[in-house]
Amino acid sequence: MPSYTVTIATGSQWFAGTDDYIYITLMGTEQCSERTLLDKPLYNDFERGAVDSYDVTVGEHLGEIVLVKIEKKKYWVQDDWYCRYITVKTPTGDYVEFPCFRWLVDNKEVVLRDGRARLPQDDKTRLVKQHRQKELETRRKTYRWKEWQPGIPMSIDASRHKDLPRDIQFDSEKGVDFVLNYSKAIENLFVNQFMHMFQSSWSDFADFERIFVRIKNTISEYVMQHWKEDFMFGYQYLNGCNPVVIQKCTKLPDKFPVTHEMVAVCLERELTLEQEIEAGNIYIADYEVLDGISPNCTDPCTLQYLAAPICLLYKNAQNKILPLAIQLGQTPGEDNPIFLPSDGQYDWLLAKIWVRSADFQQHQTVTHLLRTHLMTEVFGIAMYRQLPAVHPVYKLLIPHIRFTIAINTKAREQLICECGIFDKVSLSLCFPDGIKARGVDNKEELPTYFYRDDGNRVWEATKSFASDVVRIYYSSDEMVQGDEEIQAFVKDVCSFGMQDFDHCEFPKSLKSREELTEYLTVVIFTASAQHAAVNFGQYDWCSWIPNAPSTMRKPPPTQKGMADVKLIIESLPDRGRSSWHLGAVWALSQYQENELYLGMYPDEHFIEKPVKEAMETFRKQLAEITSTIKRRNEGKKLPYYNMSPDMIPNSVAV
Known part of the structure; x- marks a missing residue:
């Protein structure tokens, strides 16, 4: 009688193994096997990290094995199990991977398809078409959109981590408990001694060094x-x-009436401000998105303040970017x-601190939270809802x-709570387009813009990999046009995840194929x-508190000559x-245990040789970029x- 050898790999993460009963059914193009219990007497099957093999005997050949059904039934108590993969050796000696x-x-x-990636138009038989449709129907019921707050991209319909589908939960929830991690961080950094003085001010800038005791970090110490220095700002x-x-300033906005006479003493090239603008040496940072936004009030006894400043920046003869003028609100006036x-040192320092505080707020809410965390979640939910596991x-x-x-x-x-900022934000995530739109794409004009240079290299490597696939x-x-699943995926992102926002x-x-390649590059790169x-x-950059204040306890100054150390x-x-x-x-800057870095794909979802070769090419390109960056950083005080x-x-x- 024909016999098939089934090999099953259990995951190596904590609690991946199971003592429950595991059954298998092999589904072929001609017929199906009997439902078979996989069990070895006197042997503990499906242990964490184990690879177990079993023989499944059938009465007749099943034809080409196209599906494998795995069932788990309770033995004593419910015991979750993580299955990595299944391989089936046929009576003819062929191996099929699932x-x-x-x-x-x-x-x-x-129910698993074999490992070959398939577009919907590739499926011809009724069996695999039904499987594909049923998988997506189940996923759409499991991964549901939910509006967390008005004006914010949609999120998963789950209020707590434990309510998420098991497949997308952390392996260990304890490791990503923010409250626990903050407590650990505070303990590790030896700042508990200040917590009893929660609302007490520091006495001087030097006092901030008292919570800097255990920091061993070259950049933070340099900061x-x-x-206080303009070049660092x-x-x-x-x-x-x-x-x-930062973006190139081609014309001063009316709301920011800086004149040449104001800044002439700071200009080095014997050019007027207008001529410096024409020469491409003036840049601007506008925090208009923060205008009218009330910061979170975490303590009813402590008022907090937020500004929406505009900062003019000057590229001097040494190619350093220096602040030239700062207005702390969007509407000019007395x-x-x-x-x-040229103002008093404390007036100028306090103005810069207000800009740094605004930059911290915009970074956390827009650059970090919205444009990476929330957008990647939108892509992820749409992927689960519209793309079956067999889709490339x-x-x-x-x-x-x-x-x-x-x-x-x-x-x-x-951690995070309501914020009314997102409906003001443009959401272009194409890296080269964003760089060009801000007018900072010229390497000769900004030779030390390493974020741009390194980002372009990684973008191109990622795009090349996506294009290969x-x-x-x-x-x-x-x-591409005929792939109804990929079209449903991108539509779900815009129409449901982004709710057809005007700025989407x-x-x-x-x-x-070019549009699909760029879209996938955006997802992976983001x-x-x-x-x-x-x-x-x-x-x-943010551990030295005065360089990136997370809150300000006094309102922005409305006149010059009032600032001193006490006010700051x-x-x-x-x-x-x-603290x-x-x-x-x-805590937010720490890498996870067993982190998987770009290009590392230990879970082999793809089994085709051409894709594996594309992955290897991608890894080689990334390694070359890493080497280039390492050489450039050698000897730098600010690598x-x-x-x-x-x-x-x-x-x-994280």
């Missing part, structure tokens, strides 16, 4: 030493946590003066949305490189909030490594 990489919970069954617009705000480097784009994207929905759910549960499965533009720049359909660039430098200290966060701030940026591929996780998981 990737799984999912949890079986309760009395659940999973602490030089934060300007440099962060290029390579700090929020390197997406109560909204333009602060200048599902296989391509699944590593890049790993744990994202989980981390966002934990954040909504514990697209061309393996789509031989023409017409195949995402397409509702794709017409070519979830990996862009998130890394704006997340993992938070400890570097009373404006900055108090001891308790400084929590430091713990937060430390830039946030876009180095060896430090870019595959997905938004």
Whole structure:
């Protein structure tokens, strides 16, 4: 009688093994096997990390094995099981691979397709078409859209991490508990001693060093030493946590009436301000998006203030970016003066601090939360709802949305709250287009804009990889147009995830392989490189509190000549909030255990050789970029490594 050898791999993560009963049914083109219990007497099957083999005997040949059904039934108590993959050796000696990489919970069954990626138009038989349709119907019931707050991209319909489908939960929820991690950070950084003085102000800038005791970080220490200097203020617009705000100034806005006479003393080339603008040496950072936004009031006893400043920046003869003029509100007037480097030192310092505080707020809410975390979640939910596991784009994207929905759910549960800022924000996520739109694409004009240079390299490598995969499965533009699942995916992102917002720049359909390639590049790059660039430098640039105040306790100054050290200290966060701030940026900057970096795909969703070769080419390109960045950083006091591929996780998981 014909016999098939079934090999099953159990996951190696905690609690992946099971003592429950596991049954298998092989489904062929001619007939199906009997439902078979997989059990070895006197042997503990399906242990964590185990690879177990079993013989399944049938009466007649089943034909080509196209589906495998796995069922889990309770033995004593419900015991979840994580199945990595199944391989079937046929009586003729052929091997058929069935990737799984999912949890079986309760009395659940999973039906798996073989590992070859298939577009919907590739499926010809009724059996596989029905399987594909049923999988998507089940997914749409499981992964539901929910409006978390008006004007914000849609999120998963789950209020708590434990309510999420098991497949997208963290392996260990404890490891991503924000409250627990903050507590650990505060303990590790030795700042508990200040918590009892929660609302007490510091006495002087030097006092902030008292919570800097255990920091061993070259960049943060350099920031602490030089934060008052104009060059440090300007440099962060290029390579700090929020390197997406600076743009070339081609014309001064009417709302920011800076004159040549105001800034002439700071200009080095014997040109007027207008001539400097024409020469491409003037840049601007406008925080208009913060105008009219009330900051969160975490303590009813403490007022907090937020400004929407405009900052003019000057590229001097040494190619350094320096602040030239600062207006702390959007409407010019006597109560909204333009602060200048020629003003008193404390007036100028306080104005810069207000800009840095605004930059911190915009970074956290827009650059970091909205444009990486929330957008990747939208892509992830739409992927689960519209793309079956057999689809090549599902296989391509699944590593890049790993744990994202989980981390966002934990954040909504514990960390972030309402914010009315998102309906003002443009959401173009195409990296080169964003750089060009801000007028900062010329390397000769901004030679030390490492975020741009490294980002362009990673973008091109990612796009090349996505293009390779697209061309393996789509031989023409017409195949893209005829792929009803990929069209439903992009429509779900725009029409449901983004709720057809007026400012949504995402397409509702794709017409070519080039459009599909760029779309996939946006998804992968946003979830990996862009998130890394704006997340993992938070400890570097924000741990010195005066350089990135998370809150301001006094209103912005409405006239010059009023600032002194006392006013600045009373404006900055108090001891308790400084301590929590430091713990937060430390915790948010930590890499996860067993982190998977860009190009690392240990879960082999793809089995085809051409895709594996494309992955290897991608990894080689990333390694070359890493080497280039490493050589450039040698000997630098301010090395830039946030876009180095060896430090870019595959997905938004922290």
